[in-house]
Each structure stands twice: as structure tokens, then as C-alpha cells.
Amino acid sequence: MEKVTPFLMFQDGNAEEAVNFYTSIIEDSQITSIVRYGANEAGPEGTVMQATFTLKGQEFMCIDSYVKHPFSFTPSFSIFITCNTEEELSNLYENLLEGGQALMPLDDYGFSKKFGWVNDRFGVSWQINLP
CATH class of the missing domain: 3.30.720.100 (Signal recognition particle alu RNA binding heterodimer, srp9/1)
Structure with a gap:
């Protein structure tokens, strides 16, 4: 491989x-x-x-794809980003959220300092984390 x-x-x-x-x-x-x-x-x-x-x-x-399929992106597969600063996390979250949908708003969920999960305006799912 x-x-x-x-x-x-x-x-x-x-x-x-x-x-x-x-x-x-x-x-x-x-x-x-x-x-x-x-x-x-x-x-x-x-x-x-x-x-x-x-x-x-x-x-x-x-x-x-020029072929229309009966499926699209799903949050069960997401792109996970680890940020270095809260400013970086907030900027990415806000940019990706524009025209998209919040799945988990930015917050402290206990497993990191701050975390958010969004589907962007193209339907791609992103998890953004500040450890």
C-alpha cells in the first residue's frame, strides 16, 4: 500500500x-x-x-460528480482539526459555519477546553478542537 x-x-x-x-x-x-x-x-x-x-x-x-447519487456527505465522516489557540478555533468555526449548520456549538464538553462540530455550506463535516 x-x-x-x-x-x-x-x-x-x-x-x-x-x-x-x-x-x-x-x-x-x-x-x-x-x-x-x-x-x-x-x-x-x-x-x-x-x-x-x-x-x-x-x-x-x-x-x-456528474452522476447524481442518492447519497451525499454525512457527519459520520468528518475532518478533525486540532487548533493551537482559541482565536484560531473560533475563526475556523465561524468561517466553516457560514452558510452551514452547527452540530455542536463551540463549548467545553469536558473532553477538551473548547470543541465545535459543523457541517459547512458544501455539506462537509468538521470537528474543531482546542485540547
Whole structure:
């Protein structure tokens, strides 16, 4: 086995928007490649055939699925972020919450100083922790 990479499938043609958003709010993150569908290819022209990006060194892959599936993202799989400061935690939480849904508001739940869980506006689930 070479490696394990989390893979996100977007079904509303917004993979590139999501990747740009994530890499803009998380330090030391970048888009490493984007391949888009061209004219007369399987997916809508300009949408993401495959993209790779890193968030704090963790590689991710994603696509815009041109096939509509009866499933989407679920909070049972989430991206877990450990923050160094309360300011960092609060900023990430607020950015990810914009247009999304709070599953667990920022609070002290006893297992950390501060914790929050959100589904962002793209439907991706995030747990944000200050140990």
C-alpha cells in the first residue's frame, strides 16, 4: 500500500469553490492540482474531474460528480482539526459555519477546553478542537 487519501465527492459542481475556500481559511494549505472536464467530455465543461489539495500537510482528493447519487456527505465522516489557540478555533468555526449548520456549538464538553462540530455550506463535516 502506498498511501491513504481522504476523497470528497461534490455533486453540485462546487468542488473548486470548496477547495479554494478550505485552502484560504486553513494555514499552510494549497491546491496541488486541478484537472477540469473539457468540451465533449463526460462531465460538464469546466467542472473538476479531479483535484488534489493539502490542508496543513494532509493530502485530499476531490471531484465534481456528474452522476447524481442518492447519497451525499454525512457527519459520520468528518475532518478533525486540532487548533493551537482559541482565536484560531473560533475563526475556523465561524468561517466553516457560514452558510452551514452547527452540530455542536463551540463549548467545553469536558473532553477538551473548547470543541465545535459543523457541517459547512458544501455539506462537509468538521470537528474543531482546542485540547
